[in-house]
Amino acid sequence: MAIYDILFWVLSAIAVGCALGVILSRNPVNSVMFLIITFFAISGHYVLMNAQFLAIVNVIVYAGAIMVLFLFVIMLMNLNADVEPQKGQLVQLAGVISGGVFFLVILAAIKSAKPELMDKTSTNIGLISDLGKVLFTKYVLPFEISSVLFLSAMIGAVVIGKKEETKPLTHNGEEE
Amino acid sequence: MLLLQVDTALIIEKVILISVILMGSLGIAMYATWGERKVAAVMQDRLGPDRAGPFGLLQPLADGLKLFFKEEIIPDRSTRFIFILGPCLAMLTALMTSAVVPWGPDYTTATGHVVSFQVADINIGMLFVFGVVSLGVYGVMLGGWASNNKFSLLSSIRAASQAISYELALGISLIALLMLTGTLSLREIVAQQHGFWNDGYFSWNFFKQPVGFIIFLTCAFAELNRAPFDLPECESELNMGYHQEYSSMKLGFYLFAEYINMFVSSAIIVTLFFGGYNFPFMDKVAAGAGPMLFTIICILVLLTKVVCMILFFMFIRWTVPRFRYDQLMKLGWRSLIPLALINMLVTGVLILWVFKK
Structure with a gap:
């Protein structure tokens, strides 16, 4: 396996694993940390596609600014696992439906995308x-x-x- | 993929370079603590540390040993993992920026092999610096929050809002510089500032972007939490600041990261505005001295400039009193950001209208 493939699979594993960690961990601060690692893994993917600018902008904007604000809010509210507010049944149902619809849209987009269009060696668009x-x-x-x-x-x-x-x-x- | 096909010789060369830079930054940061105390002593008409070794030169070692041997206490109600992660992140982000600084010109050996004194020449060097700066606040924020102490929390919230506010002006002042240089690669920015005089004007960016430099420097003070903007460690209001619950070497990491940050940001300021390793009449020196000697002179010139910059940071710290928090925010949002925007516009107008590039 070439080094490109190794890096690709390692980064993908980190990205998916940490994305799962975001929604599965009970402590909001841990979720934020997992999300930051996910952004770094995605930046790694950008670098693999020779899109250095996108990679660093992803880090600056998401990991450096937006997640700092997230952490800021969580710190101020001092949310912990034991005081996590329990949502009502209706809100949970709405969440499941909207999440499912979003998942369908993503699935459709991926299905119609043509991955062979992307030539990973010569693209300089990033x-x-x-x-x-x-x-x-x-x-x-x-x-x-x-x-x-x-x-x-x-x-x-x-x-x-x-x-x-x-x-x-x-x-x-x-x-x- | 072309990017990833590297040979072993290059890896060994880079590993050596990285180790030297890491050790160098740690050593310089160590003696910056000594320097700070000596500068403070001179400015306050005292002697400063003078017991450990000649002129107190062994004082940093003694301090380091003391911190290592102190009892390590992790507060009972803290979030243990994040509590330990905090100082590690502070140290990590402090050391990361040095990867893109060009420490010297390329040196060609007798066999024609080119040795580069830059760990990574990425074409987004300036943005990389900006990205690492924006991550630097995590160490302080997480450490302060995980301590489960209200003073630490207040301090880390101060640190975060201060960092976010000053990042804006910092970024805008960098845009003006970017329009001037037309590149983000620090290596090319240094190459453009070759020598000291070029085409009837100074070649260093400081003389082309004086306002941008002042904005960048002010923001650097704020991002480094250095006096007069050291509000997150304001003893009179917050006892000690975000590292109040830390002891032993974890405290040492926080204190030490500040000095490493100061060294690396001095190197960045020198690279961006004071020509990096360039110095007046360098072409004549290059013709006179051998390539090896010339490279060493260049590296020494860069280090001299960096030390001058660090001394400047120290003089400011012991001269200017600390700002109040609302003054700090007012300065950031109402003075520096509009000034940076005007500077950007004026630079753009000058480039397009006067110089017609």
Whole structure:
């Protein structure tokens, strides 16, 4: 077996194993840790496909920023295995249905994908200069629209997070 | 796959290089602790450590031994695994960045074999640094949370929000630099800063991106938790900080990781803004000295610059008082990020309009 295949299978095993660990572990902090390892394994896959830029961006954005915020929230709420809130039956059912539908979509997408399209030795699309050229020529409109989407999400967060307009309290707690 | 076909000689060469860099960073970090105490002593008109060996030079060894022999205590109500993982992660992320720093120019042996003084020349070197920096906060966060101590938790939350806030300005200041250099590879960035004077202007990026440098430096202070931004270890408010429950060498790892971080980030700052191993009149020196001597001079020049940078970090620490937490956040969000954005825009306008690249 070539070294490429060995690395591929090892990374895949780590990714799938840790992804299972995310949903199976009772402690939320452990779930976050498993998810971080999963992201690293996926970054490893990107490197194998010679997409170094995607690999490092995956680490920066997901492992470095989003998971830090996740951990932040979990720390502040101090969730532990013994105080994990139990969900109602209806919520569990809804979760199973939506998860199942998502699984079906993924399955359909994988079934219709043609893996032989990807030539793993010569693809340079993940390198930063090629990616930049594609993004700013072929996909410039979707790229700009998605940036507008992020902007609107940001403004939405600011609006939600804004303090409600109440009368300011004086030092001895009475309204002015 | 081409990327993975490597020969044994290369692996041996890289293993030697990695070991030397690891040992070197540990050694320099060790003497940075001594240097810090001496600098503090000089600035406060004291003697500083002077008992262990001449000028107290054996003090770091004595400190290390003391930490090793201390009793190791793991708090009863802590999350044991993550408690141990915390300092390991802090140390790991501190050491990882040194992989992409070019420590010297390529050296060609008599047989024509080229020895590179960079562990990995990846074409995303700058982003790699940024990625490792963004992971650096995990050691502090997990350690502080797992200690099951409210001061540790407060401190790690401070550390995390501080790191996230300053990463933004850091990234934007790097974008301006990236537009100037047109590459993310640290090796090429250093090569572009060859010598000191080129085409009628300084070749070092510091002279092309002074504002970017100031933003980067300020963010580096914040990311390193160095004074004046050492809010996560603010004794007067948090007793000791995120490492309050740690003892023995696990505490040592946290304290030591800070010095390794300082060394490596000094190396990164020197590489990005002060020309790395380049120095004025290097072509004349290269013509005069042999290739071996020239390589050694280059490495020594880089190390000198790094030591100057570390000394600068220390001078700031013993000069500027600690910020308040709201001042820190205000500086990050309301001053540095807008400044970095303006710097990015001005750089772009200058490149397109004035230099017409």
